[in-house]
Amino acid sequence: MGVISAILGNPGTVAAVGEAAKGVAEVFTPSATKRMELSAEAQMAALREYGAEFGIAPDGWFDRFVNGLNRLPRPMLAFGTIGLFVYAMIDPRDFADRMLGLNAVPEPLWWLLGAVVAFYFGARETHYFRSRPGAAVTPAAAAASGEDNPALADWRAERG
Secondary structure, X not given: OHHHHHHHOOHXXXXXXXXXXXXXXXXXXXXXXXXXXXXXXXXXXXXXXXXXXXXXXXXXXXXXXXXXXXXXXXXXXHHHXXXXXXXXXXXXXXXXXXXXXXXXXXHHHHHHHHHHHHHHHHHHHHHHHHOOOOOOOOXXXXXXHOOOOXXXXXXXXXXX
């Protein structure tokens, strides 16, 4: 630092050159902090818009009916599978005939069925994962997670 100060003169010049170099560097390499801030702002704007869109959803008979229908596939699949075991024990010959019929189904159709079921349950899982309590990062949660960060403590002290 002493050599640079001797070449450039006073410390104010050194600081100005450092800031200029930082500005030039950010032109070629974007600031990761700025990118994270913009990403967080965009995400919060999307969440606000989403909340405004679905915050006042009516709860009429049709909505309750559709919500009831949405809850049927998992229990039906579970009880249907148990029912197949019971059916196989009650009438094994008829069950075997039905299984031969399933064996005639072409493989691409099985792949399609698997994709439909996977996307249905995957979408439900994603919905519940995103809407679980505590899923959103709040400023209080971020503050609690940064208590052992000395730089963050210095920044808070400067802000007052």
